[in-house]
Amino acid sequence: GYAFFYLLTHTPEIVITHFTAVEPHVTAAIREGKEAPEFYQALQCYFLGRGLYGQAYRWSMEAIKYHQKNDADDHERLAYLHKLAGERAHLAVMAGDALEHLQKARALLQDQPNSKLMAQVMVLLAALQREMRQLDEAETSSQIALNLCREYFAADSLEVAEAKLTQVAARHAHLQQPDASPSRLELEGLEVLVQEVVHTRERYCPDNGGSQAEAINLLAKIYELMGQPDEALPLYRRAVVLTKGPHPDAAIARNNLAKALEKHVSVQGNTERIEQLYCQAIDIFDKAEILSYKGWCQHNLGLFYAAQGRIEDGIALVDTGCTLLQQEAHPLAVLCKEHLTALHQAYKDNNVS
Numbered sequence: 001g002y003a004f005f006y007l008l009t010h011t012p013e014i015v016i017t018h019f020t021a022v023e024p025h026v027t028a029a030i031r032e033g034k035e036a037p038e039f040y041q042a043l044q045c046y047f048l049g050r051g052l053y054g055q056a057y058r059w060s061m062e063a064i065k066y067h068q069k070n071d072a073d074d075h076e077r078l079a080y081l082h083k084l085a086g087e088r089a090h091l092a093v094m095a096g097d098a099l100e101h102l103q104k105a106r107a108l109l110q111d112q113p114n115s116k117l118m119a120q121v122m123v124l125l126a127a128l129q130r131e132m133r134q135l136d137e138a139e140t141s142s143q144i145a146l147n148l149c150r151e152y153f154a155a156d157s158l159e160v161a162e163a164k165l166t167q168v169a170a171r172h173a174h175l176q177q178p179d180a181s182p183s184r185l186e187l188e189g190l191e192v193l194v195q196e197v198v199h200t201r202e203r204y205c206p207d208n209g210g211s212q213a214e215a216i217n218l219l220a221k222i223y224e225l226m227g228q229p230d231e232a233l234p235l236y237r238r239a240v241v242l243t244k245g246p247h248p249d250a251a252i253a254r255n256n257l258a259k260a261l262e263k264h265v266s267v268q269g270n271t272e273r274i275e276q277l278y279c280q281a282i283d284i285f286d287k288a289e290i291l292s293y294k295g296w297c298q299h300n301l302g303l304f305y306a307a308q309g310r311i312e313d314g315i316a317l318v319d320t321g322c323t324l325l326q327q328e329a330h331p332l333a334v335l336c337k338e339h340l341t342a343l344h345q346a347y348k349d350n351n352v353s
Contacts, residue, residue: 209249294324
């Protein structure tokens with residue numbers, strides 16, 4: 001029994017998708033009172049591999065409860081479990097829950113702030129702050145995270161690569177603001193950092209398409225900021241090839257490729273492809289129960305319809321997307337609402353004329 005669960009908890013997440021019989025057997029054992037930390041870890045890995053982040057988060061909460069009941073004095077272990085729960089909640093786009101867990105992990109580690117675990121917590125916190133549009137805080141946290149990772153991990157490690165990617169993502173988000181004016185030199189520096197991450201992930205995670213696609217997508221976005229769409233588009237296509245199956249990674253890659261195709265000069269010949277990519281992303285996010293991202297993709301597809309002259313279809317879809325984003329209290333709800341108002345005004349102006 002434990003050999004099987006060891007295999008589950010020490011196997012890359014991409015492989016866990018093959019263990020389709022895991023969930024019913026482990027949950028049955030837990031119901032019968034045969035609890036063990038490995039059970040909760042196995043279930044988290046199982047659901048992560050399937051892209052069901054919300055369910056992985058629920059089992060991370062059960063792992064915390066188990067620990068508090070059986071080994072409450074081990075604060076470092078509890079901090080680690082809160083860090084995992086924060087990661088799962090962040091993946092499920094449950095920002096409030098993620099922030100609560102990461103803050104608890106950070107508080108538990110306050111007596112030993114300069115540690116490997118604290119470094120990993122800060123990487124996650126920076127990514128979450130960027131997601132919540134707290135961009136100044138995200139840049140500060142990402143620099144702290146990178147400094148800690150460089151101190152406690154090898155220079156070419158995945159941990160340092162993750163910290164670099166988080167820092168670049170935070171800076172990229174800042175540079176996308178209307179008042180930003182990035183220099184060519186800064187963008188080239190970000191390009192170099194992401195290239196390093198791409199090479200590191202290709203070396204350590206050759207079979208993890210989602211891990212590689214995340215870095216490749218960010219590199220493509222850097223090229224777009226540099227005004228090089230012809231270099232960005234092949235990278236977006238590559239990310240789609242790397243991410244297969246009904247997994248959120250695949251949805252993100254498809255949404256990004258659709259958006260890139262919209263901006264490309266050959267958009268007229270890609271209309272059906274763009275619509276197909278957005279619809280695939282919407283369907284995947286729906287099945288993964290990530291409703292805020294589903295709403296954002298609906299918003300993107302609605303704007304595309306409006307640009308193609310289908311303004312009523314566009315308004316209906318953007319309105320649906322705004323509703324989901326508001327229900328999930330996602331920061332992008334504000335921008336979605338602004339776009340919806342603009343579409344309504346455009347529709348009114350067209351009818352008047």
